[in-house]
């Protein structure tokens with residue numbers, strides 16, 4: 001009898017952790033991992049690349065560093081669609097590949113919410129190329145200021161005030177003095193504006209903690225407009241609504257970090273979904289498809305305490321990777337599956353390299369201790385998937401990095 005074919009789509013947090021767990025089990029299966037790049041990137045640090053604080057190499061490593069070639073074949077290709085009834089995956093270059101079990105972990109995309117001008121003028125931060133593009137764009141605008149003296153080249157609008165926006169602003173404000181010097185631009189003419197539709201900032205934290213973090217950013221020159229939904233992006237301005245009136249702010253750099261949805265391959269493959277997230281069964285499979293696991297940002301798992309799905313995070317993606325591997329093993333061996341359960345260990349939001357705010361296992365943290373905690377969490381996850389060699393190679397033991 002031929003070996004069962006297990007195909008994993010996506011080498012992000014969820015997919016790579018599932019691969020690592022499966023390989024550790026040494027099952028008698030053929031594993032194929034598909035990913036569009038030959039490297040893994042730690043999405044939780046994309047803001048560090050987008051702000052120019054670190055080169056992409058700092059947050060990436062080779063997928064082959066995790067692949068055990070005795071058990072797994074890696075195919076570098078782009079997934080086009082999953083033919084879920086035929087049990088094949090259509091790849092851009094390599095055609096259709098069959099599977100007996102599929103782990104679908106293609107991650108997230110930027111969400112435009114249908115707002116006019118977002119696709120043309122908003123700069124998302126969803127992978128390495130888009131994050132590099134944010135940094136490059138801002139530098140080009142600063143360079144153009146000196147040719148034109150048009151102050152809108154020095155104006156940056158960050159759309160949304162969720163985690164990604166706040167972490168980006170935290171890092172960017174620390175990079176600003178270097179940028180001012182490098183491009184010889186007047187610091188007092190730089191505008192950093194963050195526009196948010198909701199009336200409160202960082203509502204997931206205790207009010208005092210959020211205030212601490214937001215005040216840090218205000219001290220570094222960020223202006224917040226809150227309760228002001230964005231209505232349209234134009235080439236050099238953002239239109240928003242304030243107290244029922246449309247207003248606009250000039251900016252040549254418009255960073256679009258209002259939120260994410262799952263991969264569009266979810267909808268293209270005909271799964272029942274909302275914003276490309278599938279409400280999975282308790283074993284993490286797609287409803288009606290017991291051999292297809294959907295994990296990470298493409299999945300939704302209900303949090304019974306809030307009656308809403310858990311927010312998509314690396315934390316839940318990693319746990320799902322392990323749980324999908326366990327349940328796949330149970331299905332192969334005909335033993336009972338374990339329903340997936342999740343309880344978040346906490347959340348830490350960086351406000352720039354050595355500053356952060358967070359709530360970890362019921363304790364509020366702020367300042368340098370919170371930033372160390374953030375790095376410890378990231379390093380632990382890197383070590384569990386990539387191994388000690390990669391942690392050391394990336395210089396990740398330095399808490400002032």
Ligand SMILES: Cc1cc2nc3c(=O)[nH]c(=O)nc-3n(C[C@H](O)[C@H](O)[C@H](O)COP(=O)(O)OP(=O)(O)OC[C@H]3O[C@@H](n4cnc5c(N)ncnc54)[C@H](O)[C@@H]3O)c2cc1C
Pocket residue numbers: 009010011012013014015034035036037040041042043044045046047077078079080105106107108125126127163164167263265295296297298312313314315316317348
């Ligand atoms: C700036 C930022 C900060 C964040 N901070 C935190 C944090 O502090 N804590 C936390 O828990 N979460 C954080 N998150 C959220 C977290 O990064 C995501 O929830 C997590 O990356 C989801 O993991 P995933 O494996 O589902 O997807 P991803 O990590 O996005 O991986 C998906 C993989 O699939 C590949 N892929 C996509 N499409 C295709 C295709 N068509 N064909 C082939 N390959 C494809 C991608 O290249 C990628 O390798 C942050 C996110 C951002 C952007």
